[in-house]
Amino acid sequence: LNLRLLRAAEGRTSTITAGELRRTSRANYVAAIGTLNGLGIDRNLVGAWLGTAALGLYAVAVAFGSLSSIVGNGVASLLLPRLTAADPADRRRLIRTWSLGTGAFIALLVIGIQVVLHPVITLAFGKEFEGAVEIARWLVLADGLMGMRRLPICVLQARGRAGLASLIETVATIALVAGIAGAALAERLVLGAVAMAGSGLLSLVLLTAAAAIAKPAVRGRHIAGRP
Numbered sequence: 001l002n003l004r005l006l007r008a009a010e011g012r013t014s015t016i017t018a019g020e021l022r023r024t025s026r027a028n029y030v031a032a033i034g035t036l037n038g039l040g041i042d043r044n045l046v047g048a049w050l051g052t053a054a055l056g057l058y059a060v061a062v063a064f065g066s067l068s069s070i071v072g073n074g075v076a077s078l079l080l081p082r083l084t085a086a087d088p089a090d091r092r093r094l095i096r097t098w099s100l101g102t103g104a105f106i107a108l109l110v111i112g113i114q115v116v117l118h119p120v121i122t123l124a125f126g127k128e129f130e131g132a133v134e135i136a137r138w139l140v141l142a143d144g145l146m147g148m149r150r151l152p153i154c155v156l157q158a159r160g161r162a163g164l165a166s167l168i169e170t171v172a173t174i175a176l177v178a179g180i181a182g183a184a185l186a187e188r189l190v191l192g193a194v195a196m197a198g199s200g201l202l203s204l205v206l207l208t209a210a211a212a213i214a215k216p217a218v219r220g221r222h223i224a225g226r227p
Contacts, residue, residue, distance in 0.1 A: 030166035031153050035173045036199055037069060037146050042180060046192050049184035057189060060121065060129050061136035064113060065143040068106045072147030075102050076154040083158035091158070095211075099151055110144040138193035145200030152207035160217030164210055172203035 035041065043062065047055035079098050083091050117140065118133050125132070156165040179195025 024162065027163035027166060028157060030169050031157065031162055034069075034146070034150070034153075035169055036149075036176060036203060037143070037196075041173065042176065042192065042196055045177065045180045045184075046189070049180065050187070050189055050192070054189045057129065057132045058135060058192065060125055060132040061139050061193065064117060064121070064136045065139035067113070068109055068140075068144040068147030069150075070147075071102065071106055071109065072150035076150040079151070080154040080158055083155065095151075095155055102151060103148060106144050106147050110140055113140050135190050135193045138190065138197050142193065142196035142200045145197065145204050149200065149204040149207050152204070152211035155211040156207070156214060159211075159214060161210070161214045164214060165207060168203060168206045168210060171206070172199045175199045175202055 033039065043055065043058065046058045050058075075098060079094065082094055086094055114137060117136055118130075121129055121133050121136065153165045153169075156162060176195055176199035179198060180192045183189065183191035183195060
């Protein structure tokens with residue numbers, strides 16, 4: 001079925017060349033997969049640099065830090081095609097409405113998880129895992145920030161500026177690796193979770209600023225994916 005979907009459309013002429021498709025795919029790749037939290041880089045580095053015991057605590061904390069990303073990814077997947085097809089006035093309205101609504105929902109989600117975090121971890125995993133509570137608090141915050149960053153990413157993608165989004169995601173990922181390296185040198189696992197939150201904040205701030213000031217990309221006669 002997937003191979004059939006990749007076949008060229010019949011009975012209509014595409015305005016996108018193969019070269020444009022390849023360039024767009026390359027530009028979108030890093031931002032689309034979300035290297036900050038989409039590849040499990042933090043868990044791999046924690047296990048490699050801080051050991052399996054630290055990874056066990058970190059894995060327990062990670063279990064509570066994924067809901068916001070799920071929300072952000074879902075909203076972005078719905079919003080991107082609508083932004084691409086909308087005119088400039090409707091696009092601004094959609095961005096404002098969905099950003100405010102998603103931000104409020106994710107904020108409530110993060111606060112709610114923080115409230116129940118300690119009793120749930122101790123009940124589910126036992127008191128010996130209380131060390132995961134502080135780590136989880138930072139990871140839940142990080143997940144909220146990373147869930148929100150999906151919105152400016154899809155705004156940049158809709159404007160044909162996916163390459164800029166991928167560049168920012170790469171910079172934030174490098175900052176994350178450096179932060180976890182610092183946590184390993186200090187032998188403080190919680191600093192790895194702080195690095196996740198810090199890189200998530202860095203990504204969100206840079207992406208939001210880029211989405212606010214970046215103009216739609218112009219390729220030939222096509223602007224931001226519109227004919």
